[in-house]
Amino acid sequence: MQTNLSEAAKRLARAEEAESILRSCVHCGFCTATCPTYQLLGDELDGPRGRIYLIKQVLEGAPVTTSTQLHLDRCLSCRNCETTCPSGVKYHDLLDIGRAVVEQQVPRPLGQRLLRQALRAVVPRPALFKALSFTGQALRPLLPALLKSKLPAQVAAPGQRPAPRHARRVLLLEGCVQPALSPNTNAAAARLLDRLGISVEPIREAGCCGAVDYHLNAQAQGLQRARRNIDAWWPAIEAGAEAIVQTASGCGAFVRDYAHLLEKDTQYAAKAARVSALSRDLVEVLREEPVEQLGLCAEQRVAFHCPCTLQHALKLSGAVESLLTRLGFTLTAVPDGHLCCxxxxxxxxxxxxxSRQLRDNRLDALESGMPSIIVTANIGCQTHLDGAGRTPVRHWIEVVDAALNPEYNQA
Structure with a gap:
């Protein structure tokens, strides 16, 4: 795609990257066929190709309007288009650049500003989020339907978490909302890793991965959270930790991107590259281990919802399904498994x-095989799908942990 960046755009820190991405697009339109918002709205500007044109116009100096902002806001950042694209266009990077420029030029209405500030103030702070979630549960009957759907009807107790005892050690990103909404997820992961001879070393100083701030266009703050995590993890990395494990694929996708996002930071570039290289989704660790020896009693019919971050960002489509099949679970067929929830x-x-339209469409597909439970690999997808009050939705590691042979648990 021919481009002619404005003088203002040429001064952007990521100007060369933006121009390179724009030039790699051959406007073939394959991306529109798999774009969830284009499928719902049928508007070219609500598909990747249209949004690329909008960002191109912005970077070439065209007037920026609230309409431009709306079409960019409607993008899910699911990266389905990147999986489809034959030219390897790095759409999500271009979107980040374009959204940041638009954010500076188009003032948001007061309601939007307050919502975004509230999300950034609460979500990345686990203790605050947990306290507010507990309060929300107590006041559940009084909450608006949207907020009520974000709080699980029941929160499973985390159970025992093994103390570190093995020579093999990994770090575990605890996450922001997961400790409150699904505390058993990380505990189940720690138990299963322990049974395989891998200890989880707690790093309390590590916090939010930075994705919430970054994707709400507070990019500098998001990168600062990334730096703090790198500092928190670094002593354990130098001491031999073999991986930084995430049970939420959304966090994993962002940590995997630290190397790219901090590549021009002279103080952190090398460390960020090392952290990204050590980043592993939980399934990447477990699929290399002899999980069959665990002796599971897996008799459930399970539908797996593959999060966009797992299949399109981390490129792990089919990995969890393969592992669950190895463990003896019966997986039901899920039509259009590439689509976002x-x-x-x-x-x-x-x-x-x-979001509700996409959720209901995804649940229709997930439930078409009559599963007893739906499992996924990302806390956001889990709470969103489960909030519909239909088939129960859990993290896949909890279902695996629950299916462990009782005799093995007592051993």
Missing amino acids: GSAGTYSLTQPEL
Whole structure:
């Protein structure tokens, strides 16, 4: 795609990257066929190709309007288009650049500003989020339907978490909302890793991965959270930790991107590259281990919802399904498994109508095989799908942990 960046755009820190991405697009339109918002709205500007044109116009100096902002806001950042694209266009990077420029030029209405500030103030702070979630549960009957759907009807107790005892050690990103909404997820992961001879070393100083701030266009703050995590993890990395494990694929996708996002930071570039290289989704660790020896009693019919971050960002499509099959679970067929459920981080709160449509379509597909339970690999997808009050939705590691042979548990 021919480009002619404005003088102002040429001064952007990522100007060369933006121009390179724009030039790699051959406007073939293959991306529109797999774009969830284009499928719902049928508007070219609500598909990747249209949004690329909008960003191109912005970077070439065209006037920026609220309409431009709306079409960029409606993007889920699911990266389905990147999986489809034959030219390897790095759409999500271009979107980040374009959204940041538009954010500076188009003032948001007061309601939007307050919502985004509230999300950034609460979500990345686990203790605050947990306290507010507990309060929300107590006041559940009084909450608006949208907020009520974000709180699980029941929160499973985490159970025992093994103390570190093995020579093999990994770090575990605890996450922001997962400790409150699904505390058993990380505990189940720690128990299963322990049974395989891998200890989870707690790093309390590590916090939010930075994705919430970054994707709400507070990019500098998001990168600062990334730096703090790198500092928190670094002593354990130098001491031989073999991986930084995430049970939420959304966090994993962002940590994997630290190397790219901090590549021009002279103080952190090398460390960020090392952290990204050590980053592993939980399934990447477990699929290399002799999980069959665990002796599971897996008799459930399970539908797996593959989060966009797992299949399109981390390129792990089929990995969890393969592992569950090895463990003896019966997986039901799921039509259109490449499509987004509509959670997309904070999208379900900033774009609730589109998000609900996508959720209901995904649940129809997931339930078509009559599973007893739906499992997924990302806390956002889990709470979003489960909030519909239909088939129960859990993290896949909890279902695996629950299916462990009782005799093995007592051993």
